[in-house]
Amino acid sequence: MPDPTPLPPLSDPALLSDIAEIGRIKAVPRILETVAHITGSRFTAIARVTDTTWTACATYDTLGFGLVPGGQLMLETTICDEIRNSGTPVVFAHASQHPRFSQHHTPRIYGLESYASVPIFRPDGSFFGTLCAIDSAPGDFDEAHILRSMELLAELVGNYLDTEERLEKAQVELSDAHQVAELRDQFIAVLGHDLRNPLQSISIVTESLELEPHSDRQQRMYDHITASVTRMEGLVSDVLDFARGRLGGGIPLALRTADSLDNALQQVVNEVATATGRSDIAVHMQVAGNVMCDPNRLAQLLANLLTNAAQHGDSTAPIELDVQADSDALVLTVRNGGHIRSDRLASIFSPFSREKGERPRPGLGLGLYIAAEIARSHGGTLTVASSEGAGTAFTFRMPNVAA
Template sequence: MNALSPSLAMRNVAASTIEQDIAAIARIEAVPRLLKVLCETTGMGFAAVARVTDEKWVACAVEDRVSFGLMPGGELPLASTLCHDVRSTNQAIFIDHASQDPVFCTHHTPRIYQIESYASVPIKLADGEYFGNLCAIDAQPHKMREPKVMDMFELFAQLIALQLESDRRHARTESLLMNEREAGELREQFIAVLGHDLRNPLAAIAMGAVLLKRKAGDPAAVVTAAQRIERSARRMSGLINDVLDFARGRLGSGIGVELEETTTLGLSLEGVTAELREAHPERAIVADIAVDGPVRCDLERIQQLLSNLLANALSHGLESAPVGVRAFLDGADVVIEVRNDGEPIPADRIDRVFEPFWRRTAAREGLGLGLYICSQIARSHGGRLTATSSAERGTTFTARLPIRL
């Protein structure tokens, strides 16, 4: 029965949504049995569940007794099939003897595939979505228009639709449960980390207040206590700002930015570098900043991005080696790079560095939100932040921002 082999080439469909639909049909254990029953009851040599869209006809499950050659994932040209007509009219088609049928004797589909008997019933979900067709073909004529045969096809199509709906409900439920579990774990981690990191500056502030009371007559001791309180308050303010930025990034559409045209980005980046040098006089920071001309950005956010990247490099970089900062123009992009030597980030962990609460070491150092916030700032400017790390070349964070005017 080689005449049934399609004359038009078939190809595998790579679209992820189609692959998901094929997998959904594969999860319905009853489908293979239903197709066998259709073939055994009607005498048809080939039956299939097909995903049918405006552009594609793709086999999801098949019962092939005539070496038609179509496997799940195989595609037929949509216009060559009668399923296309069924989808257009939303009406099932049953043919007993195509060459003698007054309507289909001249239709191109029976000629292309050299078939005489045919059946195709739409598979529609309760919300009106057209999933595809339950269809069958054979080179010999068969009585497909008998009421019991048509009723059987209609019933099987409805059963498949019900199972698809059940599968989708299950998938949605699983997704919601997973999201809830992740949210719960995130909340617990967030509370634990925030509680830990706020406790230290609060203790320092409390101790400073006690010292102020005890040393009210000692100006030097008062200044020392006041400086400790100031540092602790600044640290707490930074933690709170990170929390707010994190909340905006997770709960909204990303960290908000106010884009304005400016010609002082280079000077602002040099200012950030100078501040970090002053805060870490024992460390060497080598800067090469060459950003001239107008850009459109949120200047404070870009400064925050560089500040976080520099602080991260100083924290994790080799103390005896300098930290490198580069900022330059590349076409329409402003590129900011921060590099440090030291222990590289393992390749299997490099993709996690921008996750919230991720730390390169087990030691608790801040909330672990700095790199996440940097990535969100880059995204809010239409750019992206990437990381590379190796023992030979060190660790480099690169922000590429399409903000040049």
């Protein structure tokens, strides 16, 4: 049997991609073996056929034809170019006795007697190539049966191609999304860090101005600047905490044995009451002994929960704070009369989880996310329960390992 016409090594990126795409389909070797079995042919292949090239993408060869994936034939020497133009399969069992193909150049060039080739279409209808089987000996098969079977297998290959394409596209999009998210979080971390330097400079200047004589108007301006700097410092701290949580390091803690945690938490209650105008915060605390924690971070957690209750809860219902601590655990619960819809509960601790159309509120929408991260850093949990009748309760639980 004549060797296939040699062509230069394949370098076309598009064709190399097509070969790789077929190579990723695990069922292709079994499909080619099945075609060989039903046709009795010793060479089967899946070929990518364009208007200028015939390229083997996968082969099964016990004939010694010599084509491997990436091997090419001159397009004009094949029947596949005719199949590409017509979209019609070609099947014959005995070329030398066939009324048409006994005179065709392809069987003569390659010494073929049996031949079966059907088009492979992608699900969108575009032509990819052919599924073919050849042999130098006549075939012993029913041409109509072979045609139906090979068309089914070619359709299977086409569907696999579509699945592989969509999977590859999804993987690329997922990788791009991960890279964008990582760059975004790194940018936020750098931005938050760099913003602190000018803020510290402003704070130093305002403290110096406070020591100098000034008019009532200057005092009001000074108070306004001080309040703005304090708020900006809080925003920058939230951004840094957010970045630490998202970059996987978690919010850092300065753990120590706190012997007056209840006093620190009560101070937070007083500050939030003043800042929000809520004088109806009912407090019940029973803190027995020491608590191993970062008191500043727990104060931040409580401030975020109380501020959230004041801003989003029912303003006509009091806010309740219950703190219970003993040698085993610390449990802190903030209740308010508001109600959170069930479809929002799953994402309540996600960053920037405000609903579209929600009226603007102070802050970045990171309070609950940061509170949950503080809870996690303490080895604890922050959960929420909400119903129209009972209102909303945020509960922080952590083990207490204080000596």
